[in-house]
Amino acid sequence: MAQPPFPAPELGEPYLLTPGPLTTSYEVKQAMLKDWGSWDDDFRAMTRDMRDRLLAMIGDGAETYDCVPIQGSGTYAVEAMLGTFVPKGGKVLVLANGAYGLRAAKTVEYLGRGLRLLDKGDYLPPRGDEVAAILAEDTGITHVLAIHCETSSGILNPIEEIAEATKAAGRTLLIDSMSAFGALPLDPLALNCAAFVSSANKCIEGVPGFGFVIVRKDVLAASKGNCHSLALDVYDQWATMEKTGQWRFTPPTHTVAAFIEALKMHEAEGGVDARGARYAKNRDVVVEGMRGLGFQTLLDDRWLSPIITTFFCPADPSFTFQGFYDAMKARGFIIYPGKLTVVDSFRIGCIGRMDHHVMTRVVVAAKEALADMGVASAEPPAAALEERNKLAA
Numbered sequence: 001m002a003q004p005p006f007p008a009p010e011l012g013e014p015y016l017l018t019p020g021p022l023t024t025s026y027e028v029k030q031a032m033l034k035d036w037g038s039w040d041d042d043f044r045a046m047t048r049d050m051r052d053r054l055l056a057m058i059g060d061g062a063e064t065y066d067c068v069p070i071q072g073s074g075t076y077a078v079e080a081m082l083g084t085f086v087p088k089g090g091k092v093l094v095l096a097n098g099a100y101g102l103r104a105a106k107t108v109e110y111l112g113r114g115l116r117l118l119d120k121g122d123y124l125p126p127r128g129d130e131v132a133a134i135l136a137e138d139t140g141i142t143h144v145l146a147i148h149c150e151t152s153s154g155i156l157n158p159i160e161e162i163a164e165a166t167k168a169a170g171r172t173l174l175i176d177s178m179s180a181f182g183a184l185p186l187d188p189l190a191l192n193c194a195a196f197v198s199s200a201n202k203c204i205e206g207v208p209g210f211g212f213v214i215v216r217k218d219v220l221a222a223s224k225g226n227c228h229s230l231a232l233d234v235y236d237q238w239a240t241m242e243k244t245g246q247w248r249f250t251p252p253t254h255t256v257a258a259f260i261e262a263l264k265m266h267e268a269e270g271g272v273d274a275r276g277a278r279y280a281k282n283r284d285v286v287v288e289g290m291r292g293l294g295f296q297t298l299l300d301d302r303w304l305s306p307i308i309t310t311f312f313c314p315a316d317p318s319f320t321f322q323g324f325y326d327a328m329k330a331r332g333f334i335i336y337p338g339k340l341t342v343v344d345s346f347r348i349g350c351i352g353r354m355d356h357h358v359m360t361r362v363v364v365a366a367k368e369a370l371a372d373m374g375v376a377s378a379e380p381p382a383a384a385l386e387e388r389n390k391l392a393a
């Protein structure tokens with residue numbers, strides 16, 4: 001399928017090399033140049049169309065699952081999923097290897113549900129055999145929460161083996177696929193996944209304003225009365241939407257319009273496979289180019305997602321993140337600070353309306369930025385590499 005053009009953002013805006021909000025297409029922005037009444041038939045039809053298009057993306061599961069949008073950022077959707085589908089006496093095994101896993105664990109604590117945390121630090125994926133061992137030993141665990149792509153490091157977690165271990169132990173699997181859905185295959189039926197969440201402003205390339213829960217219909221039906229929160233009750237949102245076609249409270253009308261345009265463009269590009277291939281190429285070009293400049297990635301190639309890549313900050317004393325950020329911004333690229341707990345790092349996102357030609361320019365800009373700052377070598381501190389090698393061994 002022919003690739004659509006990737007014009008530079010309008011009005012000389014920089015590219016957002018960030019994991020959402022991200023660079024969106026002109027068509028997506030243009031779709032917001034109109035006002036909709038939330039009660040009107042036109043907007044109700046748009047909501048229905050959006051839910052159907054999202055369900056069509058999960059293939060064979062479309063009949064078994066339903067899609068419920070929730071206002072707010074992605075975190076609201078994660079909290080809505082946990083609060084609605086984990087009953088008050090439930091206990092969740094949270095598989096964490098970065099900031100988003102830890103945020104989910106904190107959410108479980110806020111909700112007053114039982115928590116078991118497997119924290120793998122910044123570098124390592126939770127593995128199926130570890131999950132199996134914990135589930136065998138801790139029989140109180142009812143649910144497992146996995147992060148599909150841990151956006152804080154960019155690690156792509158082994159969701160299949162986690163799903164297999166969860167299913168074998170007869171527990172319920174919930175997935176945060178916020179930064180993966182739309183670019184990486186996710187077949188909830190095959191994974192025996194009860195529910196997963198994603199949001200408007202990640203791989204589908206819409207603008208921020210809501211998230212959505214894709215949930216098995218029987219799990220949804222059994223969840224009535226579970227939720228601690230009215231605004232975040234997925235069951236109640238669904239029940240109202242089924243009855244009236246409306247969102248319970250003010251919907252993000254313009255964001256929905258933009259998202260439908262983004263879904264159409266996703267389909268026109270060739271769906272999940274084509275989107276994932278474009279992002280993977282973006283990653284390959286930026287990783288190869290940055291390594292050519294002397295930078296090193298936090299992760300082994302095996303765990304590098306096509307979503308976002310973490311690079312160590314160079315050891316050279318002339319390097320500062322702020323200096324690098326400013327020099328990149330002056331060249332039209334907004335990069336992202338690192339979110340690691342131990343070593344200094346920065347991140348370059350591969351998602352959004354851009355292709356490998358843009359990524360080639362990112363590498364040129366990085367080279368010029370190093371020269372601006374007088375950084376002779378982009379090599380990270382030896383200690384960072386030693387720690388990485390030790391942990392990854």
Ligand SMILES: *Cc1c(COP(=O)(O)O)cnc(C)c1O
Nearest residue numbers: 073074075100149151176178179
């Ligand atoms: C973006 C993201 C979230 C949600 O973050 P918000 O800032 O609330 O949108 C949750 N989990 C993961 C893995 C994410 O990438």
